Amino acid sequence: MSLRRRMLLSLGLSFCILWAFAAAWLYSDLREQMRQTLDQRLAASARMVAGLVAQLPDNAWAKAGEPMLSIPQSTGVACQISSPRGRVLMRTHGDFAGQLDTPAPGFTDRVIDGARWRIFTYVQNGLYITTADRLAERVTLQRNVIVVAVVPFVVALLGSLAVLWLGISRGLQPLERLRGELSRRSPETLSPIGITDAPAELMPVIDTLNRLLVRTGDALAREQRFTSDAAHELRTPLTAIKTQVQLASRVPPDQARDALTRAEHAIARLQRTLEQLLMLARVEASQAGIDPTPASSVSIVDMALADLAECARVSVHLDSPAVTVDAPIELSSAALRNLLENALHHTDGTESVILEVQTACLDAVVFTVRDRGDWPPDQSTHRLTHRFWRYGRSQGDVTGSGLGLAIVATIAEHFGGALDFKARDGGGLVVRLSLPRKKPSAR
Amino acid sequence: MHVLLIEDDELVGSGIRTGLQVAGFTVDWFKTAADGRLSLASLDSDLVVLDLGLPDADGLTLLRDWRAQGLTLPVLVLTARDAVADRVAGLQTGADDYLLKPFDLDELIARLQALLRRAAGRARSLIEHGPVRVDPDNRRVWRDGREVELTRREFTLLQKILYARSGIVSLEQLKDSLYGLDTQVESNAVNVHIYHLRRKLGTGLIRTVRGLGYRLGEPSDIDGQSAQ
Numbered sequence: 006m007s008l009r010r011r012m013l014l015s016l017g018l019s020f021c022i023l024w025a026f027a028a029a030w031l032y033s034d035l036r037e038q039m040r041q042t043l044d045q046r047l048a049a050s051a052r053m054v055a056g057l058v059a060q061l062p063d064n065a066w067a068k069a070g071e072p073m074l075s076i077p078q079s080t081g082v083a084c085q086i087s088s089p090r091g092r093v094l095m096r097t098h099g100d101f102a103g104q105l106d107t108p109a110p111g112f113t114d115r116v117i118d119g120a121r122w123r124i125f126t127y128v129q130n131g132l133y134i135t136t137a138d139r140l141a142e143r144v145t146l147q148r149n150v151i152v153v154a155v156v157p158f159v160v161a162l163l164g165s166l167a168v169l170w171l172g173i174s175r176g177l178q179p180l181e182r183l184r185g186e187l188s189r190r191s192p193e194t195l196s197p198i199g200i201t202d203a204p205a206e207l208m209p210v211i212d213t214l215n216r217l218l219v220r221t222g223d224a225l226a227r228e229q230r231f232t233s234d235a236a237h238e239l240r241t242p243l244t245a246i247k248t249q250v251q252l253a254s255r256v257p258p259d260q261a262r263d264a265l266t267r268a269e270h271a272i273a274r275l276q277r278t279l280e281q282l283l284m285l286a287r288v289e290a291s292q293a294g295i296d297p298t299p300a301s302s303v304s305i306v307d308m309a310l311a312d313l314a315e316c317a318r319v320s321v322h323l324d325s326p327a328v329t330v331d332a333p334i335e336l337s338s339a340a341l342r343n344l345l346e347n348a349l350h351h352t353d354g355t356e357s358v359i360l361e362v363q364t365a366c367l368d369a370v371v372f373t374v375r376d377r378g379d380w381p382p383d384q385s386t387h388r389l390t391h392r393f394w395r396y397g398r399s400q401g402d403v404t405g406s407g408l409g410l411a412i413v414a415t416i417a418e419h420f421g422g423a424l425d426f427k428a429r430d431g432g433g434l435v436v437r438l439s440l441p442r443k444k445p446s447a448r
Numbered sequence: 449m450h451v452l453l454i455e456d457d458e459l460v461g462s463g464i465r466t467g468l469q470v471a472g473f474t475v476d477w478f479k480t481a482a483d484g485r486l487s488l489a490s491l492d493s494d495l496v497v498l499d500l501g502l503p504d505a506d507g508l509t510l511l512r513d514w515r516a517q518g519l520t521l522p523v524l525v526l527t528a529r530d531a532v533a534d535r536v537a538g539l540q541t542g543a544d545d546y547l548l549k550p551f552d553l554d555e556l557i558a559r560l561q562a563l564l565r566r567a568a569g570r571a572r573s574l575i576e577h578g579p580v581r582v583d584p585d586n587r588r589v590w591r592d593g594r595e596v597e598l599t600r601r602e603f604t605l606l607q608k609i610l611y612a613r614s615g616i617v618s619l620e621q622l623k624d625s626l627y628g629l630d631t632q633v634e635s636n637a638v639n640v641h642i643y644h645l646r647r648k649l650g651t652g653l654i655r656t657v658r659g660l661g662y663r664l665g666e667p668s669d670i671d672g673q674s675a676q
Contacts, residue, residue: 233529244460244551245459248459255470267459
């Protein structure tokens with residue numbers, strides 16, 4: 006059921022019930038009040054007549070023979086004065102003869118000639134003064150009062166229902182517009198929803214939706230950029246291989262050998278880039294919930310150095326006994342190896358690179374790599390972990406994959422560690438990789 | 449013909465350079481946009497092969513600047529990015545052709561030849577001028593139906609004069625097309641090649657325009673020379 010229909014139905018029904026109840030109450034109250042008022046007036050008129058009769062001389066009634074019609078006949082009301090013995094002294098209506106004999110004092114209802122009458126009898130000095138009021142007149146009056154009182158009620162009710170319908174329709178218009186806008190969009194559209202004049206209740210919804218759209222768009226753009234960058238990084242060495250191999254078949258043999266050597270370099274680069282990309286994918290795909298193989302800090306260093314071509318240039322300082330790191334050994338040693346490779350790559354062949362392992366901290370192991378490489382002291386280090394960014398590329402240095410430090414940063418982030426860089430005075434970098442220690446309680 | 453190659457990758461760049469040299473082009477290769485910009489300001493290149501992913505600037509920015517300066521020389525863009533939007537952006541910026549990495553050396557050469565031909569306002573690759581017939585794609589020349597052997601530089605000279613849209617080619621332009629940025633060139637080297645070309649194909653084929661350079665002779669003039 007649509008929101009509009011639901012609101013219309015519930016509000017409309019409550020309106021009708023409330024108004025009907027109010028109308029019924031008003032009707033019964035009015036009827037009672039009217040009956041009382043008219044009865045009071047009937048009684049008052051009887052007393053008024055009694056007052057007049059009391060001023061007459063005592064023998065006035067003796068002269069009277071037959072009851073006489075002393076008042077011109079009027080419809081709906083009647084009056085009669087009778088003696089205690091039942092003799093009618095005066096009456097307004099001739100046709101009441103015999104009908105109002107010996108009436109009981111007070112109010113009574115009686116049917117006279119097929120019409121219902123309300124009768125009041127007042128006793129004074131032995132005289133019975135009776136006034137009567139035809140009920141038909143009262144009913145007509147009541148009906149008129151109802152028409153005057155209830156019809157505006159009904160009209161007002163119908164009017165409020167119409168206003169309700171209009172109000173709900175107009176009030177729900179922003180929702181309806183939002184629905185229309187959303188249903189018109191294709192699922193790929195990520196542009197923000199362009200409703201600016203929505204009511205305050207709807208604005209947070211639209212804002213949240215727009216923020217979500219922007220975030221999704223950003224994530225998608227990042228993915229696309231990465232894919233595009235990855236394609237570039239894979240195609241470039243492939244181009245070199247293809248070009249050099251084709252060249253080898255159309256140049257003299259000595260040049261052909263050169264071309265094939267270059268092709269081999271390109272193949273090595275392609276292989277490295279592929280391996281790094283796969284490593285990145287593995288890190289990103291690994292589930293945080295899986296209990297990693299515990300790795301001791303010493304074995305991480307050993308494994309990182311074992312795969313390193315120039316491990317002789319690394320001087321290792323272990324300050325304390327081995328502790329267990331809460332990250333798989335394969336990934337943590339790969340991260341450390343990438344740091345060392347990077348430091349060695351940017352350092353003069355005669356300079357050594359210093360690796361310090363600090364286990365003094367209770368919740369983390371800190372690997373610090375210091376080099377005296379070509380990193381200038383005043384350069385900002387924020388781009389170091391950008392994917393496919395290489396320092397020294399403008400000087401034609403494209404031997405790295407541009408992914409090494411990005412992988413370290415991803416590993417650090419994934420396992421709750423940290424990676425930070427500091428340029429050294431006099432050139433070079435200090436890189437600190439901290440990985441969380443395995444908590445004894447977790448075992 | 450002179451090709452300005454702007455490609456930052458060592459292995460790709462060296463391959464393209466040698467490949468184009470084998471195909472008879474004179475190549476100067478730069479690895480940055482700044483160097484490419486500088487060289488084009490000082491050199492009369494016939495073609496540019498431009499890689500988009502340069503370390504110091506986007507190749508498209510360079511191309512946009514050149515077109516804004518009114519440079520009309522043909523530019524072939526090399527890129528490893530294959531999104532349609534990238535290609536459209538490249539062509540709209542003023543690239544004449546687009547080649548996706550990895551490419552075939554033969555295709556690159558054929559596309560460069562086609563670009564040169566188009567820049568000269570020619571639709572067919574075979575050129576007939578009086579008794580002389582030239583096939584630039586295969587670098588072969590015939591005179592009266594007999595094939596004539598030309599050196600690489602002689603052929604480039606002939607092609608440059610045949611393709612000259614304005615008719616007259618200056619000595620500087622010829623020198624740039626033949627030697628590029630190579631400064632170790634004898635001052636009369638171009639004249640020596642012109643002399644050999646005239647000797648092999650007829651004196652009337654290339655006319656000297658005093659103070660301006662050289663132009664192609666009328667077909668009838670070549671006939672006249674050959675009759676002697």
